Amino acid sequence: MKLTRLQVSELRRFKAPFELAHIQPGLNIFTGANEAGKSTLVRAIRAAFFERHRSTSVDDLRPYGDSAAAPTVELDFDIGDMHCRLTKSFLHKKRCELLLGSKRLEGPEAEDALAEQLGFKFAPKGASREEHWGIPGLLWIEQGSAHAVRDAVSHAADHLRKALDESLGELSASAGDDLVDQIQRQRDEWLTGTGKPRAEYAKTLEDAETLAERVQELQLAVAQYQGQVDQLRQLHDAHGVDAQAQPWVELRSQQVAAQQALQAAAALADQRRLAQQQLSQTVVMRELLTQRLAAAERQRHDLGVRQSAWAAAASRREQAQALETQAAQRDAAAAAALQAALQALSLARQEDNRVGLMRQARDAQSRAAELTDLLARATSESDSATRLRRQAAKLQLADSDLTALRDQNRRLNELRIRQDAVATRLRFELAAGASVDLAGESIRGQAERQLVSQTVLSVPGIGRIHITPGGTDLAELAQTQADLQDKSGALLQRLGLASLADAEARDKAHAQHLAEAKAADNALRLLAPKGLDALTADLDAAQARAAEAAATQSSLPPAPPEPALPLASAVQAHETAREWAEQARQQHQAARHALLTATSELETAQRERDTLKAALDAPQLQAELAKQQRELVEVRAREVTMQADINAIDQQILQARPDTLQQDVERFKRSAEQAEQQHQSRGLQMAKLQASLEATGGQGLEEELASAQSASSQAQRRAAEMQRRAEALDFLLNKLAMRRQVRVQRLQAPLQKHLDHYLQLLFPSGSLAVDENLVPGALTRPGPRGPEAGDFESLSFGAREQMGVISRLAYADLLKAAGRPTLIILDDALVHSDAQRLAQMKRVLFDAAQRHQVLLFTCHPGNWRDMGVEQRSLHAEPVA
Secondary structure: OEEEEEEEEOEOOEOOOEEEOOOOOOEEEEEOOOOOOHHHHHHHHHHHHHOOOOOOOOHHHOOOOOOOOOOEEEEEEEEOOEEEEEEEEOOOOOEEEEEEOOEEEEHHHHHHHHHHHHOOOOOOOOOOOHHHOHHHHHHEEOOOOOOOOHHHHHHOHHHHHHHHOOOOOOOOOOOOHHHHHHHHHHHHHHEOOOOOEOHHHHHHHHHHHHHHHHHHHHHHHHHHHHHHHHHHHHHHHHHHHHHHHOHHHHHHHHHHHHHHHHHHHHHHHHHHHHHHHHHHHHHHHHHHHHHHHHHHHHHHHHHHHHHHHHHHHHHHHHHHHHHHHHHHHHHHOHHHHHHHHHHHHHHHHHHHHHHHHHHHHHHHHHHHHHHHHHHHHHHHHHHHHHHHHHHHHHHOOOHHHHHHHHHHHHHHHHHHHHHHHHOEEEEEEOOOOOEEEEOOEEEEOEEEEEEOOOEEEEEOOOEEEEEOOOOOOHHHHHHHHHHHHHHHHHHHHHHOOOOHHHHHHHHHHHHHHHHHHHHHHHHHHHHOOOOHHHHHHHHHHHHHHHHHHHHHHHHOOOOOOOOOOOHHHHHHHHHHHHHHOOOHHHHHHHHHHHHHHHHHHHHHHHHHHHHHHHHHOOHHHHHHHHHHHHHHHHHHHHHHHHHHHHHHHHHHHHHHOHHHHHHHHHHHHHHHHHHHHHHHHHHHHHHHHHHHHHHHOOOOHHHHHHHHHHHHHHHHHHHHHHHHHHHHHHHHHOHHHHHHHHHHHHHHHHHHHHHHHHHHHHOOOOEEEEOOOOOEEEEEEEEEOEEEEEOHHHOOHHHHHHHHHHHHHHHHHHHHHOOOOOOEEEEOOOOOOOHHHHHHHHHHHHHHOOOOOEEEEEOOHHHHOOOOOOEEEHHHOOEO
16 A cells, blocks of 8 residues: 555644645655644544544544534555545545545445455444554554554454464364373373472482572673673773763853853842832932922911911900900099990901901912912913924824835945945046046046946047946946935925934924923823813912902991990990999909910910011022922932833843742753763772772683583483473373464464564564464563573563564565555654664664555654655645
8 A cells, every 4th residue: 555645624733735745655754843743644644544434533633723624634545556545524524535446435335445455443433442443553653652562463463364364263182182191191200290390300400400500600600790891891981972072061051151141130130129229219209308398388387377376366465455445444434434345345346357357368369379370380381281292293203204214214325335336436637737527527636536327538639438337236226226315305305304314303303392291291280180170260269269358358347436336235334334343443453464465475476477477488498399399290200210110120030030040050060060970980980890800800700610511511411311201291292282383383484584574684683472463572682691582561662662663564564465555654653762773773664665655754854864765844845
């Protein structure tokens, strides 16, 4: 069987159609990195043959996230001289079509015909499993399963027996019961029922065994000596390789690189700490400015409180003055005192109301002035931001235009450099009074010109010289330059600019205007947090309160010198004067004391109010507060910028991963120390082995071994004579089994021949046994102390993988000899082979490819460059 073309679509990673065409009859090597689709293609081949097209257990073929996909596989292949094509679709569009030469089959009929032809069967239900794969399951090796031979052979056993046209279970036993009884009696004289020796035969065997054990001990000692010699040679070779390569040097270089990266990360951490310190200082400065401005605001509040205290003190003094006057008048005359008291009381009430109205008007006017100033400043900032944005809009250049100008300027510079390199240069040194004309330009004395196009030089009295500059691409450069200059000039003209420098300056001015507009917006938000409309409303309200207080104050009558008293007040004053008549003197004294106290309190309140007001109204303080306000805005802006810088440094530190770098430093350091220590330990081990070999070589082991072998040989001959007698009798009893074994061996002979053919390329003089079920058994091969034998399952993973590939190639030869179709697929096989074994296995595969088609998929293309065939990368294959 020879596969010539494979096409898949909507299958796993191959959502678009993908085709492998022109597949060669012999060895084909397909390469690709991990996840490139190698195993997907192998799975596609298996699905095309092993899975029913109506199966619902092939969801693994569907591309990820595409529930409507219809995975499709199309195969072109030849069986003998017959060309075949298999087309099979799954899941969404279930379809199967098989062309066998001119014969066309569809559906289950096509699948069953193909299974019969290739030697496999379908699962009765669900997905196809290993026990159904038959011959293809034996020859198509999945990734990581090359060593698993026994199950694959057992699942293909029926088909292999058909290829041999014989059954291993039809051999009959031999007759002759009487002869067996007679031989049984004689055998029992020598052997027990379990086959153990009796009497003298047992004693002779025991002596021979004792001598043989001594020989084995000596052989073991000699072999150990020889093994130490081999070990010393291997250590010496490995020591020399390490001494030359010095792997610890490379590891230490990697450690230094990781250490440098770690130091860079540490520098970032130091940079962050410095930035954090600066940010903390900025935060402290912001808090200090905020506290200072808050203290100034508290002082303004204290001024209002002290103004209220002064007004209250003035009111109390006036009251005390009135009381003192009343007391004095009462003391002079009760009636006059009564009238004075009534007048003083009326006047005091009127004046107290007047003072309150004056205070309200003064406060409202102060607030209105403050708001008027804020509104003017905020309006100015708003107008400034609007004006700057308009200016920025006029200066704005499209990014595409600026980029085009920069690109055109760069290309023009490059063209001028190239023209300077290839242009023709004319240097003139003319005699005094002489002149020439170059393209209409009169030249005298000394001059130099550079020509980039055809030019006419006119020499008076001589004629005209036509000069064509050299260089095949000069005209093209000049044309390109002219085109670029036209484009650049047109773009500059459209933008209203003279040069790229003007464009750059305009772009910078645009950015500067935007930045200034943003600063004006920030200042506006500080002056009017709720907006200009709210600030205007506050100003209107303050002005309305001031106007209302002034209007109320103007509506009060002027203070009369002697205001009239109400009747009720006059009556009350009269009654009071009559009651106070006797107490007038004492009240007068108390009133005078109260007047002195009120006067002192008024003076103190006025002094404190005037002092605080003078301090707050000082121009230096106002300038300092304005400066602090500006500094607060700047400090807050710096704080935002610094925090952004710290966040950027944090992101860099996160990307650098200093913890991982620290681990890398430690890992490379340990690896270098380990490599150097291993090199030194190997040197010490070599010295110890050398000393041990020198000591062992003088003990005469080989002479003692020769003597023991001679004695053992004599004992073995005697035991052999008895053994031949016992074995002859035992042989007669086992003749039927032996005859059956002989016939089994005749059936195994063809497979054994093919196995030996391949095995000699890997292990010369080696052999691989095959049991009665045609499964590989023990491997016998030459060893340092003679032939070595080991069961297949006891071999290393790499050796089992190699034996598994060889066994499958032998089965392929056996099937081909029987006229059965064969195709060998290796999906990343032999990845556990060392360089020497891999080189030998390449010879095995190349030999097999002379008789079979082999499809080898690998992610290690460098390992297969010497196979004499083209490697086909899946990345380079065309999409169908």
